Every structure is written in structure tokens, then in C-alpha cells.
Amino acid sequence: MxxxxxxxxxxxxxxxxxxxxxxxxxxxxxxxxxxxxxxxxxxxxxxxxxxxxxxxxxxxxxxxxxxxxxxxxxxxxxxxxxxxxxxxxxxxxxxxxxxxxxxxxxxxxxxxxxxxxxxxxxxxxxxxxxxxxxxxxxxxxxxxxxxxxxxxxxxxxxxxxxxxxxxxxxxxxxxxxxxxxxxxxxxxxxxxxxxxxxxxxxxxxxxxxxxxxxxxxxxxxxxxxxxxxxxxxxMGIQLNEDEKRTALFQFHQKMLEEYLETTDNPGNALNKMQQFWSYFSYHFENQAKAFKRIKKSKQLALFKAEAGSIIGTERLCREST
Ligand SMILES: Cc1cc2nc3c(=O)[nH]c(=O)nc-3n(C[C@H](O)[C@H](O)[C@H](O)COP(=O)(O)O)c2cc1C
Known part of the structure; x- marks a missing residue:
């Protein structure tokens, strides 16, 4: 464009x-x-x-x-x-x-x-x-x-x-x-x-x-x-809520995959993802709650479950709906 x-x-x-x-x-x-x-x-x-x-x-x-x-x-x-x-x-x-x-x-x-x-x-x-x-x-x-x-x-x-x-x-x-x-x-x-x-x-x-x-x-x-x-x-491009959730899912999934590939161990990838969430959590109306759930997820499997649940069900912030 x-x-x-x-x-x-x-x-x-x-x-x-x-x-x-x-x-x-x-x-x-x-x-x-x-x-x-x-x-x-x-x-x-x-x-x-x-x-x-x-x-x-x-x-x-x-x-x-x-x-x-x-x-x-x-x-x-x-x-x-x-x-x-x-x-x-x-x-x-x-x-x-x-x-x-x-x-x-x-x-x-x-x-x-x-x-x-x-x-x-x-x-x-x-x-x-x-x-x-x-x-x-x-x-x-x-x-x-x-x-x-x-x-x-x-x-x-x-x-x-x-x-x-x-x-x-x-x-x-x-x-x-x-x-x-x-x-x-x-x-x-x-x-x-x-x-x-x-x-x-x-x-x-x-x-x-x-x-x-x-x-x-x-x-x-x-x-x-x-x-x-x-x-x-x-740029004037508007997406509906479903499109946004799909994009956020993909984004998150891909970030995790790439960090798992490019860092030395899963613990480091998890740290990177938690850092990513310090800003990413602002996509959700209840940012503080979302970020708290992520910070509490000390194991990768738990983190994945929490992240998936937040992206799938938490209300998106007004700015991004
Ligand atoms: C954690 C963090 C790291 C940053 N790293 C750099 C950097 O490497 N180079 C740079 O020019 N500015 C850096 N900045 C400044 C940003 O590029 C930008 O100028 C600042 O965040 C203000 O813009 P914003 O309000 O759009 O975020 C950094 C800012 C933050 C908060």
C-alpha cells in the first residue's frame, strides 16, 4: 500500500x-x-x-x-x-x-x-x-x-x-x-x-x-x-473480533515456537514469553488479571493453557475490538 x-x-x-x-x-x-x-x-x-x-x-x-x-x-x-x-x-x-x-x-x-x-x-x-x-x-x-x-x-x-x-x-x-x-x-x-x-x-x-x-x-x-x-x-484497516482473536492466537503461538527454537532451553523461552506478556496483556480489558495469571504460570504446560484461555475468552480491550 x-x-x-x-x-x-x-x-x-x-x-x-x-x-x-x-x-x-x-x-x-x-x-x-x-x-x-x-x-x-x-x-x-x-x-x-x-x-x-x-x-x-x-x-x-x-x-x-x-x-x-x-x-x-x-x-x-x-x-x-x-x-x-x-x-x-x-x-x-x-x-x-x-x-x-x-x-x-x-x-x-x-x-x-x-x-x-x-x-x-x-x-x-x-x-x-x-x-x-x-x-x-x-x-x-x-x-x-x-x-x-x-x-x-x-x-x-x-x-x-x-x-x-x-x-x-x-x-x-x-x-x-x-x-x-x-x-x-x-x-x-x-x-x-x-x-x-x-x-x-x-x-x-x-x-x-x-x-x-x-x-x-x-x-x-x-x-x-x-x-x-x-x-x-x-492505515484504516479494521478487523472484527474473531479476526483479531485469530491473529492474536497465531502471533502468540508463533512467538512461543520461535523462542523455543532460538533459546537454549524451555525455561528461557518461558521467560521471554512472560516478558512479552508484560505488554501483550494490554490487549485484554482486564490487563492486570491476565498478566498475573501469566506470571504465576511457572511451567510451560501451565503457561500454554493459561495463555490459550486468556486469548480465547478474556474480553479484548476497547481499542482492539
Ligand atoms: C524497554 C525499552 C527498550 C528500548 N530500547 C531502545 C533502543 O534499543 N534504541 C532506541 O533508540 N530506543 C529504545 N527505546 C526507546 C523506544 O524506541 C521509544 O523511543 C520509546 O519507547 C518511546 O516511544 P513509544 O512511546 O512509542 O514507546 C526503548 C524503550 C524501552 C521502553
């Missing part, structure tokens, strides 16, 4: 892993691009778990964008070389990760106050690589005013786009989003601007789309984990 705007699946470390992305893409409609959670350097190498995430055979969707978390130009080169080697023609740079363990080392949102470092990183990237580069940005590390200083630096390079999560790092993923940061970026960035943050329902999407008419690309994270139908709803 061609449309004026695009929906991106946000990268969420531990949730939108290659299993999730692959299974999701096989069942649901509406996502135009899948962003891989960041890969980063540790002891001059990348961890096996990151390698699995970027292997081309694990990423069969049309448009998949890997993300790098780096503190300087050496790390950027090291990680980008790996990604280019695997054939990626588009890379995303993380300038938004808010966690102090990351920002204190000058990565993620920790890059934002250091304009010279950002300049060096981008300069090095464009000197060495032909693959497109986009940036996922926060409004600031300490203050939303930081965006005013970073935008001119970003404007000096041919970025493919900038996706803004309009919060400062201290807020993590909670509290008011900062509309002024979006307005400033929309007016002053010379690159296409994408929006990310707190789109949990069709109404949220429409409200933001009205508020920021210049934005074409929308990145959605938790909203998709909590309502797998949200991207298709945004």
Missing part, C-alpha cells in the same frame, strides 16, 4: 527482537520499517546477541534499519563497517538512550551536549560510508533547550531523516512530551522529521497528526506492543 505517511516500529531492546519483528511482520499489516534495537561495542567486539539481531537471514522484512549506540567516531566506524558488511544501506544513530549508565559514557543522549563530538562522528560517517544515516534524537540530556544547539550541527550533514522523541533524558519514557521541541525541529531542521512518543491509540495518532501536520513518519513502540493492530488501524 502506498500512502503519504509511514509507520515505523520503534526499537525496544529486549522486546522488538528479531523473533518479534519476524513473527509480527508475518501476521500484521501497517508497519513500513522495522528498527533493530541498538548494537554497541564491548571490548572491541559486538556481543553474540547483537550479531543475531543483525544477521540478514533474521531480517527478511522489506525495510529494516539497524541502530548503533556509539560514543565516538572510532566506535561509529567499527559498528557501521559490520552493518555495511551485512549489506545494510541504511543505519540509525542513537542519540536518545536516556539511561545514566549509557549517557555517562557519552553514548545515546549523552552525546547531545557535546556538539564537537557529534560533528566529528557525523563527519567521519559521511567520509567513510555511502549507506544512508538517520538519527534518533531526544530533545536534550538535561534541558529541552539543547535541541536548539544540536539542530544546526545535524543540518550540516546529509541525514536521511531525524526521528525525535520529545523528552529529555531525565524523564526516561514518562511525563509530558515537550511539544516546543517538535515545533522547533519542524521549523529549523532541513531533514525530514519523524515523530516518536506516546502514540498508544488511534486517537493519539490523529491528535499528533493534527498538531504536527508537517510530520510524515511516525515511529511507534509501546503502542504496538500493547496493541498489535494499531499500525493497521492507523
Amino acid at each position: 502506498t500512502s503519504e505517511f509511514m509507520i515505523y516500529l520503534a526499537p525496544l531492546q529486549g522486546f522488538t527482537d528479531f523473533v518479534y519483528r519476524k513473527v509480527y511482520a508475518g501476521i500484521f499489516q501497517g508497519v513500513d520499517a522495522y528498527f533493530i534495537p541498538y548494537i554497541t561495542v564491548q571490548n572491541a567486539a559486538i556481543l553474540k546477541k547483537y550479531e543475531r539481531e543483525i544477521l540478514p537471514q533474521n531480517n527478511p522484512q522489506n525495510r529494516v534499519v539497524p541502530q548503533i549506540l556509539a560514543k565516538d567516531e572510532e566506535e561509529v566506524r567499527f559498528l557501521s563497517e559490520i552493518l555495511v558488511h551485512y549489506g545494510y544501506t541504511e543505519i540509525n544513530l542513537n542519540m536518545g538512550c536516556p539511561y545514566p549508565m549509557v549517557t555517562k559514557r557519552g553514548r545515546g543522549a549523552g552525546l547531545l551536549p557535546d556538539l564537537e563530538q557529534v560533528y566529528r562522528i557525523l563527519n567521519t560517517y559521511f567520509e567513510h560510508f555511502d549507506s544512508a544515516l538517520s538519527v534518533k534524537l531526544r530533545a536534550g540530556l538535561e534541558s529541552p533547550g539543547e535541541i536548539e544547539r544540536i539542530v544546526p550541527v545535524l543540518n550540516e550533514f546529509p541525514l536521511k531523516e531525524v526521528i525525535l522523541h520529545p523528552r529529555i533524558a531525565r524523564q526516561l519514557y514518562k511525563g509530558e512530551t515537550i511539544d516546543m521541541a517538535v515545533d522547533f525541529a519542524a521549523k529549523n531542521l532541513k531533514h525530514p522529521l519523524g515523530y516518536n512518543g506516546d502514540i498508544f491509540s488511534l486517537e493519539d495518532y490523529h491528535r499528533k497528526a493534527r498538531q504536527f501536520p508537517e510530520i510524515k513518519n511516525w515511529m511507534v513502540g509501546r503502542g504496538v506492543l500493547m496493541n498489535a493492530f494499531l499500525p493497521s488501524e492507523i
